[in-house]
Amino acid sequence: MVHAFDVLGDPVRRRILELLADGELSSGEVTTVIRREYGISQPAVSQHLRVLRDSGFATVRADGARRLYAVDPTPLREVDVWLERFRGFWENRLDALATELARGRRRRRDPGPNSDSDTDSDTDTDTDPDPPATPPAPTRDEQT
Amino acid sequence: MVHAFDVLGDPVRRRILELLADGELSSGEVTTVIRREYGISQPAVSQHLRVLRDSGFATVRADGARRLYAVDPTPLREVDVWLERFRGFWENRLDALATELARGRRRRRDPGPNSDSDTDSDTDTDTDPDPPATPPAPTRDEQT
């Protein structure tokens, strides 16, 4: 299946997530806004909602004939975790410390840039299955 | 120009950024790793580096015939800011408060899910130019 970042690559989908961030919305309500803002058809919106469903960014709940969509934060969190290694670039040490505390992390050592002497390798296995150890496939698609 | 999330949509580019996160690397060094991991050609890697340059994710510095690439955190930070509105989904209130402090924000109100009565519209202007107020163009491309 597609990677979280692939899903977020589309501006319409990002916008839909923004809308859902404020709470559950029906497919129709989402469609109304998106249609107005991007001028695309109802099926187009429905297809985006499908991608969001399939990729775990949104959940659906039936309410009569309507479908109520809500954010499922799981993949967004993955993105957040991936981003973590770069936070050292824009957060100063004190901020980083506070964030550490805020997140209740158990890991030691901060993700500062240019950690040369640091051969940490892959201590944080929690993040991404991204780097394949060996040439995956000639077709270069996402490895699940 | 392309949106930050478009750039991050590619696994090879994400991997390159991961490599650069540990410090400056030459094009050749990046190529060696990526070639081994993804089995793609030197020009392919070079093209990805170009995208990273053009989109502001990486900076280059000449060292003789070599080009040394480094992370430019600016667009990553934009992504982080975009993500901010969803943090309420996975951080509890206390964590959120600590993060607020850590980030030194001046804005009030937290990005909690299901804030129904909240017709915030667009208070946080710092984030995204994403939602166009009106149907932008029939071709639905990224508005710069």
Next chain:
DNA sequence: ATCGTTCATAAGAGTTGACTTATATAAGCG
């Protein structure tokens, strides 16, 4: 039961994007 909603799926077209091979530019070196 029939008709209007609400929403999803199907099929097809156009565009974009990521590779490939071939080649160009520039530096390092004998």
Next chain:
DNA sequence: CGCTTATATAAGTCAACTCTTATGAACGAT
């Protein structure tokens, strides 16, 4: 100066993505 190394660009191919229109399925109301 010629040759190798380091890197970028050019041109072309192929696949994937996102639309479109047409249609289907389920619910609600008359």
